[in-house]
Structure formats: structure tokens, C-alpha cells
Amino acid sequence: xxxxxxxTNTSTEVRSGRSARQVNTLPxxxxxxxxxxxxxxxxxxxxxxxxxENYNLMTPPAVFNGGLNYRYLFTDISTWIAIKNSxxxxxxxxxxxxxxxxxxxxxxxxxxxGRNIARLLAIAPFFVMSxxxxxxxxxxxxxxxxxxxxxxxxxxxxxxxxxxxTAPMLSVVMIYSWRWIPFATLILLTALQxxxxxxxxxxxxxxxxGFARLRYxxxxxxxxxxSIVIMLESIFLLSAFAxxxxxxxxxxxxxxxxxxxxxxxxxxxxxxxxxxxxxGVFAIVLANVLxxxxxxxxxxxxxx
Amino acid sequence: xxxxxLQNVEKRYETFHAIKGIDLSIDDRExxxxxxxxxxxxxxxxxxxxxxxDITGGDFSIDGVRANDIPPDKRGLAMVFQTYALYPHxxxxxxxxxxxxxxxxxxxxxxxxxxxxxxMLQLDKVLDRRPKALSGGxxxxxxxxxxIVRNPKGFLFDEPLSNLDAALRxxxxxxxxxxxxxxxxTMIYVTHDQIEAMTMADxxxxxHAGIVEQVGxxxxxxxxxxxxxxxGFIGSPKMNLLEGVVTARDDQHVEVKLDDAGTVAVMxxxxxxxxxxxxxxxxxxxxTALVSDGPIGGVADxxxxxxxETLVYVKRPDGRQMIVKADDLAGVRMGDAVTMAPKGDRSVxxxxxxxxxxxxxxxxx
Numbered sequence: 001x002x003x004x005x006x007x008t009n010t011s012t013e014v015r016s017g018r019s020a021r022q023v024n025t026l027p028x029x030x031x032x033x034x035x036x037x038x039x040x041x042x043x044x045x046x047x048x049x050x051x052x053e054n055y056n057l058m059t060p061p062a063v064f065n066g067g068l069n070y071r072y073l074f075t076d077i078s079t080w081i082a083i084k085n086s087x088x089x090x091x092x093x094x095x096x097x098x099x100x101x102x103x104x105x106x107x108x109x110x111x112x113x114g115r116n117i118a119r120l121l122a123i124a125p126f127f128v129m130s131x132x133x134x135x136x137x138x139x140x141x142x143x144x145x146x147x148x149x150x151x152x153x154x155x156x157x158x159x160x161x162x163x164x165x166t167a168p169m170l171s172v173v174m175i176y177s178w179r180w181i182p183f184a185t186l187i188l189l190t191a192l193q194x195x196x197x198x199x200x201x202x203x204x205x206x207x208x209x210g211f212a213r214l215r216y217x218x219x220x221x222x223x224x225x226x227s228i229v230i231m232l233e234s235i236f237l238l239s240a241f242a243x244x245x246x247x248x249x250x251x252x253x254x255x256x257x258x259x260x261x262x263x264x265x266x267x268x269x270x271x272x273x274x275x276x277x278x279x280g281v282f283a284i285v286l287a288n289v290l291x292x293x294x295x296x297x298x299x300x301x302x303x304x
Numbered sequence: 305x306x307x308x309x310l311q312n313v314e315k316r317y318e319t320f321h322a323i324k325g326i327d328l329s330i331d332d333r334e335x336x337x338x339x340x341x342x343x344x345x346x347x348x349x350x351x352x353x354x355x356x357x358d359i360t361g362g363d364f365s366i367d368g369v370r371a372n373d374i375p376p377d378k379r380g381l382a383m384v385f386q387t388y389a390l391y392p393h394x395x396x397x398x399x400x401x402x403x404x405x406x407x408x409x410x411x412x413x414x415x416x417x418x419x420x421x422x423x424m425l426q427l428d429k430v431l432d433r434r435p436k437a438l439s440g441g442x443x444x445x446x447x448x449x450x451x452i453v454r455n456p457k458g459f460l461f462d463e464p465l466s467n468l469d470a471a472l473r474x475x476x477x478x479x480x481x482x483x484x485x486x487x488x489x490t491m492i493y494v495t496h497d498q499i500e501a502m503t504m505a506d507x508x509x510x511x512h513a514g515i516v517e518q519v520g521x522x523x524x525x526x527x528x529x530x531x532x533x534x535x536g537f538i539g540s541p542k543m544n545l546l547e548g549v550v551t552a553r554d555d556q557h558v559e560v561k562l563d564d565a566g567t568v569a570v571m572x573x574x575x576x577x578x579x580x581x582x583x584x585x586x587x588x589x590x591x592t593a594l595v596s597d598g599p600i601g602g603v604a605d606x607x608x609x610x611x612x613e614t615l616v617y618v619k620r621p622d623g624r625q626m627i628v629k630a631d632d633l634a635g636v637r638m639g640d641a642v643t644m645a646p647k648g649d650r651s652v653x654x655x656x657x658x659x660x661x662x663x664x665x666x667x668x669x
Contacts, residue, residue, distance in 0.1 A: 196387070196389065198385045198386075198387045198388075198389035199390075199391060201356050201383075201385070201389065202383070202385060202389035202390075202450075203391075203402075204355075204356065204376050205354065205355075205356070205376050205377060205381075205382065205403075206377065206403035206450075207377030207378075207403055207406040207407055208402070208406050209377075212406055216391075216394075216402070217391065220391075221393070
């Protein structure tokens with residue numbers, strides 16, 4: 001009898017819950033939606049508007065010039081160099097953070113004395129803000145005269161190199177990797193800890209050891225978190241700016257000028273708001289196309 | 305084909321002595337069930353046999369070869385986990401063939417073995433599915449199939465049916481026993497459910513606090529529990545245990561004056577027990593009858609009509625409960641005063657140390 005009563009109770013609760021969901025929720029969402037519109041859609045519309053104007057801060061006023069900004073953008077070789085640089089930066093850092101992130105996570109997942117401190121240290125670079133990270137690398141590590149790398153190369157009998165002029169893109173990729181490997185490590189380590197121990201033991205019974213265990217049990221389990229790392233890092237790295245600004249200023253020449261940095265140069269060095277806006281709109285389109293693929297890939301992984 | 309011998313096997317953790325010296329010999333093709341309450345060490349013992357836990361003392365051998373230090377995949381034993389532990393990113397066929405793949409068996413051979421096992425377990429139609437798309441019963445079968453394709457010397461089951469619903473559990477129970485006969489391999493099965501133990505086992509090993517309380521066939525354990533623990537653990541509803549003092553004995557019977565009750569006679573031919581000894585009389589609910597003027601009195605506290613039989617929970621004067629299994633037409637109602645008598649030839653006597661005094665030869669007719 002008691003059970004019967006309990007069952008009816010829950011079913012009425014479910015019913016009332018359903019009717020609550022039928023209430024018109026739009027007015028409740030409205031404040032958030034309005035804020036979002038003001039915050040992101042208006043600037044976007046404004047940018048699109050500017051991108052069709054000949055608008056230079058040094059030679060006002062702004063005048064409509066049709067698609068001229070876009071024609072210049074697509075015929076300018078520096079645009080394509082910037083895109084190439086963006087791709088190299090994003091792929092380089094992604095490769096480094098997935099590979100090293102996985103390796104470090106696998107190491108930190110083992111039991112050893114001082115493990116918690118090691119974990120903390122491994123994750124720490126992520127909490128250092130980009131300009132600070134860039135300055136640490138520029139002055140303390142990569143500097144040919146006073147840097148650690150230079151000292152190390154001298155020890156080995158080599159000539160220290162000026163990293164930012166000899167291998168500028170590699171240097172920038174290194175610095176961003178240093179910041180983002182910990183992020184990948186953090187996500188992959190938590191994923192490793194959620195791996196079912198029964199599964200690992202079943203694999204032990206099945207004779208999967210060492211590399212086979214990694215290849216057939218651990219890595220497939222990490223596939224989903226790795227795709228999340230790739231998605232989140234791509235989004236952040238596409239807009240990477242601070243490290244480039246602090247170290248190379250996009251140079252030497254245009255060796256480290258990414259699309260983001262190109263927009264900055266157009267707007268704040270050349271004061272050309274119109275062409276910067278056109279490049280910005282192009283970057284938004286590119287980023288959204290990329291995001292669409294990434295999110296689709298990740299959500300497929302989440303469902304599987 | 306495997307004969308497993310454990311000699312004084314122990315498991316010590318830093319602060320905990322989990323297995324306290326177990327001697328056990330498991331014959332080829334035998335279906336042995338480890339049963340006991342949770343925390344008794346049964347799963348630990350199984351994992352030690354599997355090789356997933358180190359054996360910290362004693363010897364364990366498979367077919368005469370010392371196996372303490374043989375890695376788990378080389379022992380020739382396959383394990384079915386409670387959670388099934390299927391690999392979620394592999395199809396059913398890949399799950400089942402994984403051990404063979406690791407052993408570098410040619411692909412065609414793997415395929416043939418998987419197909420054979422799948423046919424045996426009615427999994428042929430779901431070979432391309434992932435575990436997620438399977439029902440609980442199917443996952444269970446895949447876990448068993450994964451063990452079968454390895455063609456192991458022995459199977460180890462760790463509470464494999466506890467995640468299934470009641471109907472499926474009963475069905476899988478019989479299928480596992482059939483499988484044992486069909487595959488002709490040794491099987492060790494861990495459970496806390498004494499009904500599973502009774503229905504499936506050739507021999508039951510009752511474990512309690514890291515030691516073996518008794519080893520024997522289901523009926524042996526039921527009729528001749530070696531001690532109070534086994535008496536209370538095997539059988540459902542539980543055996544009634546009443547304390548008393550031996551008052552007299554002749555060459556056939558021992559008479560016991562129960563505390564708070566009259567005198568009962570227990571058939572006991574060949575045991576030495578002097579009058580005055582404190583003993584415990586064990587009488588199963590099904591071997592206790594409601595009679596008028598019986599030696600044991602009480603009040604019917606609760607009556608359960610199960611259809612084919614009636615369970616009467618009797619509250620005795622000392623406050624303790626006793627259960628009687630009466631027939632379906634017993635006209636007892638809650639609150640009735642009743643008296644009971646045990647069937648003297650089925651009662652069991654335990655000495656002051658809790659060990660059985662009576663080891664009867666029991667023959668099935």
C-alpha cells in the first residue's frame with residue numbers, strides 16, 4: 001500500500017514538472033539574450049559595416065567603398081602568409097600539447113613519492129599569464145647572452161643562437177606550447193583517472209601489456225578528451241596575440257604575423273579601420289568554419 | 305583442464321590480514337563456488353588465483369606447476385568481471401578476439417573462434433555492435449564469450465550475475481552450469497548469494513574472515529554444517545539456533561533441555577557428549593513443525609503466505625525469533641500462541657566451541 005502511494009506521488013510530480021516546462025520561458029531568457037546581443041552581435045554588425053568603408057583614422061571621414069577592402073585583402077600576399085602562419089602556430093602547439101600532454105599525463109598518473117607536488121608544478125605554467133610567460137622566455141631562457149638555452153649551448157661547445165631571429169615561429173610555438181601543454185595534461189590526467197580499473201585488469205588477463213595496453217585500451221579512452229583539448233586550444237590559439245606582441249612583434253619581416261596580428265597591425269599601426277575590419281570578418285568566417293567541424297567531431301565523440 | 309591446489313595461501317596487506325592461510329584443492333572440471341558475506345576475502349582469493357593480486361604466503365599450483373609468480377595472462381585462466389569490463393570502443397567481435405589478437409593468433413583463426421563462441425552464446429547477430437548498444441544479458445554473454453575464445457584451462461567468475469534482473473539471473477545460472485558440462489573446464493565462481501551457490505556448485509567453499517569455514521557439496525553443507533557460521537549462512541530462511549544443556553543420552557538420542565523451553569531429543573548415534581554440556585541445537589525452519597503441546601513455545605509474530613508454504617515468524621519468551629516453514633493450509637494467524645517441535649532426525653548439535661558435534665552420513669534416496 002505504502003509503495004502504491006509513493007508511486008502516485010512521483011507520477012504527479014513528473015506531470016507537474018512537465019507542465020512547468022510548457023510555461024513560456026522566453027521572457028525569462030530575455031535579459032541574457034539582450035546582453036548577448038549588445039555584447040557580441042552589435043560589434044559584429046559594426047565591424048561588417050566598417051569593412052565596406054574606406055575608413056582611416058588619419059584621413060577622416062569614412063566613405064563607403066564597396067568591396068574594395070575585401071579585394072585588397074584577398075590580393076595581398078601578406079594575408080595568405082598570415083593565414084599560413086596562423087595554421088603553423090595552431091597545428092604546432094596542438095601537436096606539442098597533445099603529444100607531450102599525453103606523455104606527461106601518463107607519467108603523472110603513476111604512483112611515486114611527491115606526486116602531488118609534481119602534478120602541481122606540471123600544471124603551474126597554465127596559470128602564468130601570456131605576457132609574463134613571453135617575458136620569462138624572452139629574457140631568461142632564449143636570450144643569446146643571458147638566457148639559459150644560450151648558456152647550455154655554450155656548455156656543449158656550440159654558438160648560442162638568437163632564437164627570435166633565427167627560428168622565430170619555432171620560438172613562438174615553444175612559448176605557447178609551454179603554456180598549453182599543462183592544460184592538455186590536466187584534462188588528460190583526469191581522463192586517465194576515470195579509466196575503469198576493471199578494464200585495465202581485463203586487459204592484463206588478456207595479455208595486453210606496455211605498448212599494447214596503451215595502444216588498445218588507454219589511447220582509445222583518451223580519444224574523447226584529446227578531441228576536447230584540440231577544440232578548446234584551437235579556439236584560444238586562433239586569437240593568440242600577447243606572446244607575439246611581447247616577443248617578435250610579428251617579425252622578423254612577417255615571419256610570425258598571424259591573422260590576428262595582421263588585423264592588429266592594420267588597425268593600430270596603419271590606422272586603417274576599414275581594411276582591418278575586412279580582415280576581421282574574414283577571420284570570423286574562417287574561425288566559424290573551423291569551429292563547426294571541430295564541434296561536430298567532438299559531439300560525435302561524445303555520443304559514441 | 306586444470307587442477308588447482310592452494311597450500312596455506314595467504315594475503316597480507318600492510319595493516320590487514322585478508323586471507324589467513326587457505327588449503328584447497330580444486331579438481332579438473334569441477335564447478336566450485338566461493339561463498340561468504342561481503343568482506344570475507346572471497347574476491348581477493350579469486351583475484352589471487354587469477355594473478356591480479358600477489359600471493360604473499362603459501363603455494364599455488366596449476367596442474368602441478370607452481371603458479372605464484374606466473375603473470376595473469378600466462379596462467380591459462382580467464383576471468384569474467386562483475387562489471388563485465390568490456391572495452392567500450394571495440395565491437396563485440398573485437399572484444400571477444402582481443403586476447404587472441406594480443407597472443408598474435410592469425411586473423412582467420414580469431415574470426416573462426418569468435419564465430420564459434422558467438423554461436424554458442426547466441427551473439428552472432430550482434431558481433432558488430434559496441435557494448436553500449438547491448439542489453440545487460442548480452443553484455444554478460446560477451447564477457448563470458450571473451451573468456452571462452454581463449455580456450456582457458458579454467459574460468460573465474462566474480463559475482464557475474466549480480467547486475468542482472470532476477471529472471472535473467474535464474475536463466476544464466478542454468479546456462480553457466482550447462483557451459484561447465486559442455487566445455488569440460490574447471491570453473492570457480494564467487495558469490496555472496498547462497499542460493500546461487502546451492503544451485504550451481506559441485507562443491508561450495510564457505511569463507512569467513514579470511515579462512516575456510518567448510519568445503520563440501522551443497523547438500524553436505526545443508527545437512528551437516530561444520531559450525532554455527534555455516535549453519536547460519538547456508539539455507540534460507542536461516543536455521544534456528546537454540547541453546548540448551550544436555551540432560552541425558554542413550555545410544556540413539558541426546559536429550560537437550562532448551563533454555564526457556566522444554567526438552568528435545570536429537571538423533572545422535574556416535575557422538576560423545578556428557579550430560580551437563582552446553583550445546584546449541586540447530587533446526588531448520590523446514591524441519592520444524594507446528595504441533596500441539598510441542599516443547600518450544602512462542603507467539604506468532606508474523607505470518608507470510610507464500611502460496612505453496614507458509615512462513616511463521618515466532619517470537620519466543622526470551623524475545624528471540626524463530627522461523628517455521630509450515631504447509632500452505634496452516635491456520636495460524638498473527639498473535640496466536642503456538643508450540644513447535646523439531647524433527648529429531650534432522651536437527652544438528654553444536655558444542656560450546658560452535659563446532660558441530662554430529663557428522664551424519666546422509667544418503668539421498
